Amino acid sequence: MAESFLSIIADTLLKNIISPSIKQTISLLNASDLKRLEETMTYIKAVLLDAEKLQQHNQTLRLSLTKLRGVFYDAEDVLDEFRCDALRKELKTVRFSSISIPLAYSLRMGHKIKKINERLETIATDFKRFNLGENVQILQNRPYVVQSHRDTHSLMTSKVLGRDQDKENIIDLLVQPRGVETMTVIPIVGIGGLGKTTLAQLVYNDERVSRSFPLKLWVCVSEFFDVARLLCEIIFNINHERSDGLPVNALLTLLQSLIKGKRFLLILDDVWNEDRVKWDELKAILMKLDYLHQSKIIVTTRSLAVASIMGTQSPFELEALSHEDSLSLLLKWAFNQGDEERYPNLFPIADEIVKKCKGVPLAVTTMGSLLYGKTRQRDWELIRDNHIWKLDQEETTGILAALKLSYNHLPHHLKRCLAYLSLFPKDTLYDTDYVIQSWLANGFLPSPVQEDDVCCEDIGLQYFKDLRSKGFVQDVDDKVTFYKFKIHDLIHDLALSVSQEECLTIYQQTISASENVRHLAFAEHYPMRILQPFLKKLKGVRTLVNLTPWGQFREVEKTFLSACISYFKYLWLIELENCTLKALPKSICTLKHLKCLVLSSFHNLRRVPKSIHKLQSLLTLRLFNLPRFQVSDNLRRLINLRFLEISGDDMQLREVRPGNWSSLRFLYFYKCTTLKCLFEGMENLTSLKDLIFEYCYELESLSRSLKFLVKLEDIFIISCPKINLLMEPQGIEDQNLHLGLKNFIIRDAPSLRDLPRLLLEASASHLEFIEIRGCPELEALPNWFQNLISLQRLEIIDCPKLSRLFDGVEHLTSLKQLKIQQCPTMNDKYRPQTGADWSKISHIQEVHIEEQKIIKSS
Numbered sequence: 001m002a003e004s005f006l007s008i009i010a011d012t013l014l015k016n017i018i019s020p021s022i023k024q025t026i027s028l029l030n031a032s033d034l035k036r037l038e039e040t041m042t043y044i045k046a047v048l049l050d051a052e053k054l055q056q057h058n059q060t061l062r063l064s065l066t067k068l069r070g071v072f073y074d075a076e077d078v079l080d081e082f083r084c085d086a087l088r089k090e091l092k093t094v095r096f097s098s099i100s101i102p103l104a105y106s107l108r109m110g111h112k113i114k115k116i117n118e119r120l121e122t123i124a125t126d127f128k129r130f131n132l133g134e135n136v137q138i139l140q141n142r143p144y145v146v147q148s149h150r151d152t153h154s155l156m157t158s159k160v161l162g163r164d165q166d167k168e169n170i171i172d173l174l175v176q177p178r179g180v181e182t183m184t185v186i187p188i189v190g191i192g193g194l195g196k197t198t199l200a201q202l203v204y205n206d207e208r209v210s211r212s213f214p215l216k217l218w219v220c221v222s223e224f225f226d227v228a229r230l231l232c233e234i235i236f237n238i239n240h241e242r243s244d245g246l247p248v249n250a251l252l253t254l255l256q257s258l259i260k261g262k263r264f265l266l267i268l269d270d271v272w273n274e275d276r277v278k279w280d281e282l283k284a285i286l287m288k289l290d291y292l293h294q295s296k297i298i299v300t301t302r303s304l305a306v307a308s309i310m311g312t313q314s315p316f317e318l319e320a321l322s323h324e325d326s327l328s329l330l331l332k333w334a335f336n337q338g339d340e341e342r343y344p345n346l347f348p349i350a351d352e353i354v355k356k357c358k359g360v361p362l363a364v365t366t367m368g369s370l371l372y373g374k375t376r377q378r379d380w381e382l383i384r385d386n387h388i389w390k391l392d393q394e395e396t397t398g399i400l401a402a403l404k405l406s407y408n409h410l411p412h413h414l415k416r417c418l419a420y421l422s423l424f425p426k427d428t429l430y431d432t433d434y435v436i437q438s439w440l441a442n443g444f445l446p447s448p449v450q451e452d453d454v455c456c457e458d459i460g461l462q463y464f465k466d467l468r469s470k471g472f473v474q475d476v477d478d479k480v481t482f483y484k485f486k487i488h489d490l491i492h493d494l495a496l497s498v499s500q501e502e503c504l505t506i507y508q509q510t511i512s513a514s515e516n517v518r519h520l521a522f523a524e525h526y527p528m529r530i531l532q533p534f535l536k537k538l539k540g541v542r543t544l545v546n547l548t549p550w551g552q553f554r555e556v557e558k559t560f561l562s563a564c565i566s567y568f569k570y571l572w573l574i575e576l577e578n579c580t581l582k583a584l585p586k587s588i589c590t591l592k593h594l595k596c597l598v599l600s601s602f603h604n605l606r607r608v609p610k611s612i613h614k615l616q617s618l619l620t621l622r623l624f625n626l627p628r629f630q631v632s633d634n635l636r637r638l639i640n641l642r643f644l645e646i647s648g649d650d651m652q653l654r655e656v657r658p659g660n661w662s663s664l665r666f667l668y669f670y671k672c673t674t675l676k677c678l679f680e681g682m683e684n685l686t687s688l689k690d691l692i693f694e695y696c697y698e699l700e701s702l703s704r705s706l707k708f709l710v711k712l713e714d715i716f717i718i719s720c721p722k723i724n725l726l727m728e729p730q731g732i733e734d735q736n737l738h739l740g741l742k743n744f745i746i747r748d749a750p751s752l753r754d755l756p757r758l759l760l761e762a763s764a765s766h767l768e769f770i771e772i773r774g775c776p777e778l779e780a781l782p783n784w785f786q787n788l789i790s791l792q793r794l795e796i797i798d799c800p801k802l803s804r805l806f807d808g809v810e811h812l813t814s815l816k817q818l819k820i821q822q823c824p825t826m827n828d829k830y831r832p833q834t835g836a837d838w839s840k841i842s843h844i845q846e847v848h849i850e851e852q853k854i855i856k857s858s
Contacts, residue, residue: 005419006052006065008412009072010045012443016079017041033113040120044068047132054130064126070516071119073540076443077570077593078112084592087616087640160198161332162325162361167202170316174203174265174296175212183286185297187307190318191471191488193362196300199318200267203298213295215264223409225273227282231255234266252285261290268310271301272409276309304469320359327354329361333368349380356384356489363490407494410470415498416444417463418472421487422495423503423521423545430473433482433666436460437620437643441573441596442519442542448619448642448663457642457665480743480769481690481714505547519543528559541568548578561585569593577601589614596620606630613637623647624670631672636660642687647671656681668692675699683708694718702727707737707758713766715741715759719748726754729761737762748774757784764788773797781806791815798822804829810840819848 017038055062085105173186188196203209204216217237219230231251235243238258243251273279286292299310307315321329330350331340340346353371357363370383407415417439421430436457439445445456445463464483467473472491477484487495496503501514505521511534513520520541544564562585565571571591575598582604588594589611595618599605607630608623620643623629629648636656644661645668646653656679664685669675669692676698683705691712693699699720704727706712717723725746729735741763746752752775760767764787772778772795779801785791786808794815796802803825809815818841820826829837832847832854841847847854 005412005416006069006072007045007048008416009069009076010041010048013072013075013079014038014041014045016076016083033110033117036117037113037120040117040124043124044120044127047127050132051127051130054132058130060126061130064123066516067119068123070540071116071123073518075116075120077540078109078116080570080593081112082109084617088592160195160202161329162321163195163199163202166199166316166318167206170199170203170298171206171208173313173316174209174298183283183292183295183297183312185299185310185312187299187301187311187315188318189301189304189307189315189471191360191474191491192302193360193490194318194320195361196302196318197269198361200269200298200300204265204267209265213263213265215259215262216267217264218267218269220269221271221273223272225271225275225278227278227285230268230282231285248285252288256289259289259291263291264295266295266297268297268299271299271306271310272303274303274305274309279309302471304471305466321361321364322359323354326357326359326361326364327351329364330354330357330368330371333365334371334374343375345377346375346380349377349384353380353384358489360488360490404494404498407498410467410472413444414463414466414470418467418487418491419495419499419503420444420519422492422499423505423519423543425505425523425547426489426492427486430485430487431482432461432464432485433643434622435464437596438543438573438575439463440642441620443572448640455665480745481716513538515539517541519545521545521547523547528557528563531560532563535563535567538567540570542570542572543575544568544571544573545575546577546579558583558585562587565591572596574598575600580604582606584608586611591615593617596622598622598624599626600624602626602629604628607632608634610634616640619643621645624668627671627673639663642666644668645670649673651675653679655679656684658684661685663687665689669694669696669699671695672699673697677701678703678705682706685709686711688712690714690716692716692718693720693723696720697722699723701725702756702759704758707734707739707762710738710740713740713742715743716745717747717749718745721749722751723749724751724753725756727756727758729758734758734762738765739763740766742766743769745769745771746773746775747771750774750776753777753779755782757782761787765790767791769793771795771797772799775799776801778802780804783807785809786811788812789814793817793819795819796821796823796826800824802826804837805840810843813843815844817846817848818844821848821850 017034051061051065055065170186170188188199190196204218210216215238217234219233219237221230228246228248228251229244231248232243232246235241235251235255235258238255243254246254286297289295299306301307301310304315327350330353334340334350335343353367354364357367367383371380374380407418410418420438420442421428421435424430436445439460440448440456445460448456464473464485468476468485473485473487475484475486499519501516503519503521504513504517505523506526507523511526511530513534515537517538518540520538520543522545541564558581561576561581565585565587569591570593572593573596574588574591574594575596577598577600579602581602583606584599586609588597589609592615594615597615597618597620599608600622601624603626605626606628610632612632613634615638617640618638619640621635621638621641622643622645623631624645624647626647627649630650631646631648631653633653635644635646635653637660639660639662641661641664643666644664647670651672651674658681660681662684665687667685667688667690671694673696675696677700682703686709688709689711691706691714693716695718697720700722702715702725717725723746729737737758739759739762741759744760744767746755755772760770761784767788767790769792770788771793774797776799778799781796781802781804783806785806789812791812792814794817797819798821800823802823805826820830827850829835830841830847831849832838832842832852835849845856
């Protein structure tokens with residue numbers, strides 16, 4: 001993680017140092033110390049990029065950057081202490097009773113600032129000896145220099161396995177006639193090492209392609225997307241003469257004379273540019289060439305964003321190799337032809353190694369290269385069990401070079417977010433809601449600001465989407481308001497390698513760790529006599545996670561948690577799951593920096609300490625699946641909460657007063673078995689965006705006060721057997737109501753007979769998705785549904801008494817997807833082509849009726 005993230009940490013520190021809130025809080029300190037800190041940080045930030053570039057060749061500089069990382073984190077902790085104290089003072093939870101207390105506080109904090117200053121100035125002095133800053137300027141002044149570690153070409157050097165069908169599919173796209181007078185751009189997308197360039201080479205060298213395109217051009221674009229350079233490379237492909245230095249207009253004239261009306265195939269390989277303006281500039285030039293509409297362009301990229309910008313059709317997303325092809329490829333690289341038959345004892349091991357490679361050709365060939373010349377079974381077992389999967393960089397430069405190239409192109413803020421995911425085991429099914437809360441707690445997202453138009457959670461979701469578009473996440477499942485996803489094992493290994501000493505997960509191994517560890521997870525249980533000396537070393541831990549497989553429970557000693565709280569004064573996140581702990585130590589309420597607390601599946605936990613309200617920095621509180629839990633009234637005093645999950649069998653919290661939870665955006669009731677209705681004062685949750693109820697067996701209705709929550713976008717009601725939602729407008733005020741609900745889901749509600757007109761119709765211009773599932777008593781959809789003019793998706797599943805849709809469905813032009821399943825009468829009535837009322841829904845682009853699916857071309 002380390003050096004790669006120093007720039008963004010420096011930027012955050014500087015913003016905090018000069019922020020009015022910090023300056024106001026530390027006004028009692030010596031102003032010159034604060035000014036010194038600001039000046040030193042400004043210098044360090046200015047030369048940091050250069051220092052990171054040069055560190056690979058300078059051991060002293062590398063050590064200085066390691067020290068700088070520690071100072072930065074300590075500085076963050078000190079500044080966060082100011083923030084915490086300012087917050088507590090504002091809330092009047094801390095009051096100075098005499099002048100001596102603020103003076104003592106001023107001296108103590110002033111001493112910390114001076115210590116940080118001294119350490120930073122020492123490092124700044126080291127930096128000045130290296131003349132940092134000059135090298136960046138030199139690089140910036142070089143014309144048309146491609147800063148790339150990789151070049152590609154059009155030549156094939158050996159037979160390729162497993163891509164025959166992919167090749168045929170691409171060739172079909174190339175040779176089929178195209179009637180429109182525009183260019184055709186076919187993007188090939190996939191993660192690093194999947195074989196995009198190899199596939200493009202196969203296509204490029206096929207005889208049919210050569211016959212169709214008299215002129216074939218190959219340009220490795222890489223990360224430096226400069227129009228003049230690319231035109232020079234295209235021209236060099238044709239006449240093999242350099243034309244560097246010519247203006248763009250002259251290059252275009254030269255290119256036009258060389259093309260001479262020929263159809264051409266242009267491969268733009270390894271494209272990273274996500275700036276549409278740059279592509280539009282090149283596109284405008286290419287559009288001036290003759291026969292462009294009969295020519296074709298293939299783009300290979302790791303980024304769906306690039307494919308979206310450049311492609312004229314859906315991207316060709318490259319899939320992993322089959323297991324059989326991967327095994328053949330491994331053996332091909334590991335043995336000289338025919339030699340593998342002499343070592344049948346190695347085949348089962350090869351099979352297991354191939355499984356670890358997940359069908360990524362680059363990983364497979366790297367493994368084969370490592371295994372070449374090794375015929376002892378023990379050697380193969382070592383590689384299968386330990387060697388490559390721990391990412392020994394000296395042994396795996398091939399795969400690491402490819403994966404790290406992708407990683408190195410990420411913005412710094414995405415690097416931190418990706419590296420943090422290495423804390424969790426491989427094959428973890430991540431949830432974006434929870435991941436984003438973890439990122440927020442650890443300072444990877446901008447700090448919450450109430451008046452900002454763009455909230456930090458939305459920024460976190462965009463971070464996830466950026467990682468997805470760049471190929472770092474996979475198996476993405478859209479859950480309407482959040483996503484489930486995984487990361488490839490190789491990507492996980494990469495994240496583990498770049499997280500260096502900062503993220504540590506303790507498995508079955510000897511306990512040891514660097515003092516630089518900031519994020520700590522336990523996947524095994526250890527007695528305190530073993531843990532005690534280990535924990536004492538780790539003063540700077542911010543994240544503490546207890547990993548327990550779902551369905552299993554672990555005895556977490558109260559003394560262990562107390563020791564962690566005692567040693568880790570700057571904890572920002574605690575996540576404990578599937579524990580048998582009966583009570584939390586009271587000392588947990590002293591963690592004034594704590595921003596996220598997760599207590600999940602504690603079957604014996606009855607309550608949190610009464611002083612829980614002292615955790616005023618808390619942004620996220622997940623009290624999930626706690627069947628015996630008492631939901632205390634004290635929780636409402638956590639006024640900075642943004643994300644709250646609660647469960648339990650004793651709901652003592654009955655009222656939310658003005659000022660309580662005014663920042664709350666997400667509220668989830670899970671197995672609140674005694675909850676019959678919502679709190680009094682729900683109208684005070686003025687920032688609420690998501691409201692979810694699941695397994696609330698006594699819940700009978702929703703509160704009409706929800707009509708005051710203008711920011712509410714999502715309501716999900718799942719497995720609440722007594723719920724009915726009769727909420728009709730009353731009076732002129734309700735009739736003129738305008739709400740912003742976007743998604744409404746109700747599932748497994750056997751008592752439901754009515755839908756909440758008050759909320760849904762008032763959201764007519766915003767409501768996009770409705771799902772109604774498992775409602776056996778619902779007999780009709782109300783005709784006011786025809787007023788939902790923004791509705792895009794409607795799903796009706798397992799509602800056997802429903803006999804028809806609402807009047808006017810044919811007028812809902814925004815409706816793009818309709819799904820009807822397990823509704824016998826409606827299934828027959830709206831069956832595609834043959835149903836009596838098919839004409840009323842035939843305008844909808846995508847219709848699912850039972851197993852029949854109709855998708856109209858757009």
